[in-house]
Amino acid sequence: MSGSALTVRQRLAAYAGLAKIQISAQTIYRSNYLVSLLGLLFKVYLLKEVWVAAYPHSRATMGHGQQISLSAQIAYSTLASVQYFVFNPWTLSGIPERVRNGQVAVDLARPVRYTAQMTFGQAGVMIAGLPFVIVALPFAILVGGAEAPASAGAGLGYAVSLVPAFLITLLTGSIVGITAFWTLETDGTSIIYRMVAQFFAGALVPLWFMPGWLETLASWLPFQATTYTPIAIYMGKSGSVVSTIGLQCVWVVVLWLILRLLAVRALRRVALQGG
Amino acid sequence: MTTEPRDFGREPAGRLIPWWRSYLVLLGAAWRSQFQYRANLFIMILSGVAWQGVGFAFIWVVVAKFGTIGGWSLSEIAFIYGIRLTAHGLFVVVSGRIFVLDTVIQEGEFDRYLVRPAGALAQLWNRQFYLPHLGDLLSGLVILIAAATEIPADWNVLTVGFLLLAVLSGGMIEGALQVIAASFAFRTMNTRQIRGMMDDIFSNFGGYPITIFPIAIRLILTFVIPLAFVAFFPSAVLTGRSGGLYVPEWLALMSPLAGPLLVLLAREVWRSQLKHYKSSGS
Amino acid sequence: MTGLMAYVGARLEVVDPLGIIHVSELVKDFRRPKRIKGALGGLRTLVTRESVIKRAVDGIDFTVDEGEFLGYLGPNGAGKSTTIKMMTGILQPTSGKIEVAGIVPWRERQRNALNIGVVFGQKSQLWWDLPLRESLQIIGKLYAIDPARHRANVDWFVELLDLDPFFDTPVRQLSLGQRVRGDLAAAMLPEPRILFLDEPTIGLDVVAKERIRGFLSALNREAGTTVVLTTHDLDDVERLCRRIILIDGGKVTYDGDVESLKSRFVQQRRLVVKLAAGVEWRGVGIPGVAESIGDEAVELAFDPAEIQVSELITAVLADHQLTDVAIVEPELENVVHRIYASAGMA
Ligand SMILES: Nc1ncnc2c1ncn2[C@@H]1O[C@H](COP(=O)(O)OP(=O)(O)O)[C@@H](O)[C@H]1O
Ligand SMILES: [Mg+2]
Numbered sequence: 001m002s003g004s005a006l007t008v009r010q011r012l013a014a015y016a017g018l019a020k021i022q023i024s025a026q027t028i029y030r031s032n033y034l035v036s037l038l039g040l041l042f043k044v045y046l047l048k049e050v051w052v053a054a055y056p057h058s059r060a061t062m063g064h065g066q067q068i069s070l071s072a073q074i075a076y077s078t079l080a081s082v083q084y085f086v087f088n089p090w091t092l093s094g095i096p097e098r099v100r101n102g103q104v105a106v107d108l109a110r111p112v113r114y115t116a117q118m119t120f121g122q123a124g125v126m127i128a129g130l131p132f133v134i135v136a137l138p139f140a141i142l143v144g145g146a147e148a149p150a151s152a153g154a155g156l157g158y159a160v161s162l163v164p165a166f167l168i169t170l171l172t173g174s175i176v177g178i179t180a181f182w183t184l185e186t187d188g189t190s191i192i193y194r195m196v197a198q199f200f201a202g203a204l205v206p207l208w209f210m211p212g213w214l215e216t217l218a219s220w221l222p223f224q225a226t227t228y229t230p231i232a233i234y235m236g237k238s239g240s241v242v243s244t245i246g247l248q249c250v251w252v253v254v255l256w257l258i259l260r261l262l263a264v265r266a267l268r269r270v271a272l273q274g275g
Numbered sequence: 276m277t278t279e280p281r282d283f284g285r286e287p288a289g290r291l292i293p294w295w296r297s298y299l300v301l302l303g304a305a306w307r308s309q310f311q312y313r314a315n316l317f318i319m320i321l322s323g324v325a326w327q328g329v330g331f332a333f334i335w336v337v338v339a340k341f342g343t344i345g346g347w348s349l350s351e352i353a354f355i356y357g358i359r360l361t362a363h364g365l366f367v368v369v370s371g372r373i374f375v376l377d378t379v380i381q382e383g384e385f386d387r388y389l390v391r392p393a394g395a396l397a398q399l400w401n402r403q404f405y406l407p408h409l410g411d412l413l414s415g416l417v418i419l420i421a422a423a424t425e426i427p428a429d430w431n432v433l434t435v436g437f438l439l440l441a442v443l444s445g446g447m448i449e450g451a452l453q454v455i456a457a458s459f460a461f462r463t464m465n466t467r468q469i470r471g472m473m474d475d476i477f478s479n480f481g482g483y484p485i486t487i488f489p490i491a492i493r494l495i496l497t498f499v500i501p502l503a504f505v506a507f508f509p510s511a512v513l514t515g516r517s518g519g520l521y522v523p524e525w526l527a528l529m530s531p532l533a534g535p536l537l538v539l540l541a542r543e544v545w546r547s548q549l550k551h552y553k554s555s556g557s
Numbered sequence: 558m559t560g561l562m563a564y565v566g567a568r569l570e571v572v573d574p575l576g577i578i579h580v581s582e583l584v585k586d587f588r589r590p591k592r593i594k595g596a597l598g599g600l601r602t603l604v605t606r607e608s609v610i611k612r613a614v615d616g617i618d619f620t621v622d623e624g625e626f627l628g629y630l631g632p633n634g635a636g637k638s639t640t641i642k643m644m645t646g647i648l649q650p651t652s653g654k655i656e657v658a659g660i661v662p663w664r665e666r667q668r669n670a671l672n673i674g675v676v677f678g679q680k681s682q683l684w685w686d687l688p689l690r691e692s693l694q695i696i697g698k699l700y701a702i703d704p705a706r707h708r709a710n711v712d713w714f715v716e717l718l719d720l721d722p723f724f725d726t727p728v729r730q731l732s733l734g735q736r737v738r739g740d741l742a743a744a745m746l747p748e749p750r751i752l753f754l755d756e757p758t759i760g761l762d763v764v765a766k767e768r769i770r771g772f773l774s775a776l777n778r779e780a781g782t783t784v785v786l787t788t789h790d791l792d793d794v795e796r797l798c799r800r801i802i803l804i805d806g807g808k809v810t811y812d813g814d815v816e817s818l819k820s821r822f823v824q825q826r827r828l829v830v831k832l833a834a835g836v837e838w839r840g841v842g843i844p845g846v847a848e849s850i851g852d853e854a855v856e857l858a859f860d861p862a863e864i865q866v867s868e869l870i871t872a873v874l875a876d877h878q879l880t881d882v883a884i885v886e887p888e889l890e891n892v893v894h895r896i897y898a899s900a901g902m903a
Contacts (some may be wrong), residue, residue: 039436039475046479053345053487054337074533116291188318188407204333278712280779285623287698289671298697302865306685311727387682389647392670393699419709447731550649550663554642555589 012230015116019124035078037136040085044144047077047204068208072235073144076206078144079234083162084203086126088194088225105118122170135155139239150236157241158234164248165226171255172197172222178259202228222251282521297393301401305371309404310399316406317343323410330478331356331418334398345487350425351514356482357419358438359506360453361446363477370450373403373457377467380460383555396454440531441509448505451541458541458548473500481505486521493521496526504533578621583653585639585807586612589600611866613639615807616653622783623750626777628798628815629787632897636807637787641753642653644785645675658750673699674744674782678756681736682743683728690724690737693746698796701745714742736766741772745804751783752776758790772794783801785820791890803896819887827857828857828866831881841872 006014050210055070149155176193184191198204200223207215208227225248233240233245338349347355379385379399388398418427419442428434453470460466476496485493485507497503508527511517517527590610602758603807614636622629643655646662646669652685655662655815658672675682699709715721718738723731728739737757744752754773758766774797776782788794794815803811813819823891832838840848846869847858859869870882875888883898 027514035471038472042475043479049488049492050334050337050344054341054343058342132335174550183315188315188322191407192318195329199329199332204329209335211339214336263362273312278709280775281709281713283748283750283780283782285750287671287748287750288702288706289749291667291671291703292699297699300695304687304691304695307691311686335757373730383680385738386647386677387680389666390670390673390675390682391699392667527740547875552648552653554647556587 001035003099003193011116012090015120019120019127022165023123037133039140040081042137044140047081048074048144049118051077062081066208066237068237069223072147073206074145075147075229076170076235077204078140078218079231080142080203081204082133082137082140083230084201086129087166088173096129102181118237119170119174120259122173126166137163147235149234153241154234154236157245158230161230161245161248164245165230167252167275168222168248168255169226169251171259172226175255175259175262178266181269197223201225201226206232210260222264225251284429291392293429294397296393298397298401301393301397303405305401305404308480309406319406320413321411323407323439324414325410326407327360327411327414327478330482331360331414334482345484347484350422351510352482353418354426354482354483354514355506355510357417358442358509359477359481360411360415360522361419362415362442362505363449364408364415365446366450366453367405367408368412370400370453371408372403372452372468373400375464376457376470377460379441380552381555385552386554387553395549412425426514428515434513437531438509438513441506444531445505445509448501449540451534451537452500453462454541455544458545460555461548461551463553475503476500476503483507484510490521494504495499497522497548501533501537502531562853575622576620577623577658578619578785579656580620580640580644581618581654582619583614583640583643583655584612584651585636585643585648586651587611587613608704613807614643614650617807617809618806619802619809621751621783622784624781625800626773626784626798627786628787628794628801630794630801630893631730631787631803631804633811635804637804638755639807640804641675641676641755641785641787645673645753646670647717664854671747672750672751674747674749675742676740676752676754676757678737678754681728681740683739684735685729688725688727689720689731689742692728692739692743692880695744696743702747706748710746710748711742714745714772716890717775718742718768725730734761734768737761737765738768739770745776745780745782748780749782751785754786756782756788757786758788758793766790766793773797791888795889805897809869813891819892820887825858825887826861826866827885828859828869828873829854829881829883830857830877830879833878833880836878839876840871841854841876843869843872 051070051073055073061222149158172193176190179189184238200218202224207218207224210218218228229238229248231245233241238244277312283491316384330445331353334344335349336350338344342348344352361500385395385399388395391398423438425428452473456473458467480488480496485496485503487494493503502520508517508530509524510519511520512527512530517524520527589611593701596881617636617640625629629640631635633668639648643650644657644662646666657669658671660664660672687695693707693711696702697704697864702710715724716738718741720738720742723739727835728736752773758769761769770793773784773786777784777797784797786793787796798815800814802809802810803818811821813821838848838850841857843864845859845863849856849858857869866884873879873882
């Protein structure tokens with residue numbers, strides 16, 4: 001809305017401030033975070049045991065006739081669990097809460113675009129979790145397993161593809177959050193979103209093990225670009241790295257447009273109803 | 276119009292009613308409270324289904340790919356999962372949203388449950404009826420019934436009866452363990468995370484053939500946190516596997532007794548800890 | 558004070574046949590884990606299990622007769638709420654005896670609940686999301702109250718507490734005063750023999766306070782309910798209570814009626830005289846009389862044990878022409894304030 005009133009520098013400072021607020025809010029929940037980390041290690045271990053029990057031999061066939069070893073599959077599942085954990089902290093940025101109690105009017109009065117506020121608020125939540133993950137990663141590798149990237153290029157591609165993956169997670173989360181303007185209810189919706197997104201992201205099972213129709217469906221949804229795509233690049237199972245990352249970027253743009261469209265309508269709705 | 280003043284005399288108007296009747300009265304109140312908010316019933320229940328369903332979707336994809344896990348077919352694993360989830364659904368539907376228990380106790384809200392002629396736990400459980408829990412129960416029943424018709428079990432009065440008792444007992448096991456953990460909140464301990472962990476263990480480990488895990492984990496899940504009795508042992512009995520387990524066969528056959536026994540234990544623990552309730556200094 | 562304690566003790570030994578509440582040598586300790594400050598403080602608090610003991614109630618004795626209206630008073634932290642929580646079965650005493658209508662509350666919590674009504678000014682016991690009407694229906698079912706009695710009680714309460722304007726509004730939308738009135742109705746619906754009130758009028762406006770006082774008074778007078786009230790509002794006490802127990806530091810410091818409390822703790826009376834127009838104040842010249850001269854009146858404080866009122870009035874009239882004379886009784890507010898202050902509190 002009135003974002004144009006600020007200089008670029010002022011705006012960046014505002015974004016950083018919004019993220020910081022969320023970071024400090026999150027550290028209050030430190031002990032919760034520790035427990036959810038234990039939960040993560042626990043799931044990593046469990047998934048490993050399930051894969052060990054499921055694998056009949058040391059190799060299994062992927063959907064497209066490729067082979068994937070047990071140890072590679074375990075590495076996938078460990079990496080996916082950790083990455084999903086970082087990108088999807090339980091406490092989202094509290095938009096629904098703020099819509100319900102009317103605080104959103106304050107948010108809207110700030111001279112920074114509402115969508116930007118939401119996005120950077122969520123980024124803050126995730127950044128707050130990073131130190132815990134750095135501590136947890138060695139344990140996760142110990143409990144589960146790890147493999148080096150397929151090649152130096154794959155490693156670099158993985159690092160680069162995490163950026164659009166992160167943005168897509170933020171954008172889909174915000175899109176679900178913004179529906180609170182209409183439903184005034186989000187407990188239910190956000191749980192459904194999380195569960196569906198987790199599954200289609202490949203956080204539990206890689207797309208290559210899904211039955212054909214499910215794999216097709218998953219590959220047409222944005223969620224796979226958040227977890228499955230970066231790891232597939234890492235393991236050298238993705239085809240052309242450049243075009244895969246390009247596709248991720250297309251998703252970023254599409255989702256951003258959808259979010260803007262919804263945000264404009266949500267604001268109009270608030271304006272009409274007087275918040 | 277003026278009403279007559281009343282003389283209450285020496286006899287109070289109230290009397291004690293059986294625990295199940297007060298439970299139903301309180302449940303009715305919680306249920307009506309829930310509908311004061313026009314929450315979307317469908318979405319709330321669906322969120323329960325989604326929460327539980329995604330775990331099953333994982334198993335389903337893996338087993339569909341590999342045929343079996345640890346010698347159990349898809350329908351057999353679904354059967355374990357269905358028993359576990361139905362038992363869980365039964366427990367959460369009757370117990371409401373109790374993860375807030377610690378705050379209820381710390382902030383002295385629990386006081387009000389002690390000055391009414393009804394069980395404190397029944398009042399606590401009916402503090403709020405949480406609609407998504409219906410989704411847990413619903414998905415459990417769907418998976419259980421679908422799987423029961425698929426597995427090569429011989430369904431007769433005896434086996435169906437065993438299944439029903441096992442499901443009830445499974446709900447009691449989870450409930451009893453949750454209540455035991457919760458009891459320690461009366462000693463101003465923070466029990467929320469312990470209870471959360473337990474819930475995690477139940478929902479993450481509970482639906483698998485426990486024999487796929489290393490022996491140490493198996494023993495823990497049998498004798499420390501008696502999860503094996505919830506769904507795995509009953510499934511092993513009903514699919515004719517109870518002979519070759521890591522425990523004597525009679526133990527698996529007795530699993531419907533585990534719930535009632537633990538409930539008795541939980542009752543004692545709850546009562547003994549309730550004495551330590553401190554209310555809150557205002 | 559020792560004489561008073563002996564008096565209370567004697568009453569208990571006889572076991573007053575009218576007594577509905579018996580409390581003797583009641584003690585309650587709270588054990589609090591010692592918090593360790595500084596780095597890793599939280600962790601060390603968990604590990605060391607050291608604790609500090611706070612004795613909130615320290616050997617209290619009293620008996621309340623059926624039909625009494627008792628004011629249970631004391632400064633903040635005196636142990637009032639803790640005593641009430643033990644009488645209502647919420648807390649188990651550390652030691653001592655307690656009997657309410659023949660029942661040991663913590664041992665038979667649910668049976669005790671039938672005999673008592675409880676209202677905490679701070680915390681509602683109503684169903685937050687439901688209208689008051691429905692809360693009362695639920696209570697009716699929970700206590701299995703006979704429908705005819707239920708209806709008669711509800712009608713009486715609706716009139717006495719003026720519940721009609723908000724009877725169908727969800728409780729969470731009520732004002733504090735409305736909510737407390739609703740709580741009172743809910744507490745009294747099962748016709749308990751004893752009503753415990755812990756600061757029911759705190760934070761209420763004058764109108765709401767008046768309604769509540771009227772209700773409590775009618776309840777005690779018409780229905781015969783025994784009432785135990787803690788409050789910081791001494792107007793409540795003066796309007797309602799015939800007997801007062803003062804406690805401090807967990808011990809009883811006074812037990813008796815309001816009048817003797819005044820005479821025991823406040824020797825001073827005040828004589829207020831209004832001078833006729835144009836008359837100058839020239840003093841009375843009696844030692845021990847403190848004079849304070851205002852614009853319209855002069856106040857003379859004196860100790861009735863030393864100086865006769867008639868003597869003082871005669872002395873005043875000898876030198877002045879007056880339009881009005883009045884003797885001012887001490888107000889309970891001032892009395893209690895002085896008692897707290899003399900003990901180094903408040
Ligand atoms: N639940 C509790 N835990 C620890 N200390 C308490 C608790 N309740 C009361 N106390 C302490 O006991 C004393 C008496 O409290 P209380 O009975 O609430 O006083 P009053 O109601 O007279 O203001 C206070 O010092 C208070 O801090
Ligand atoms: Mg108090």
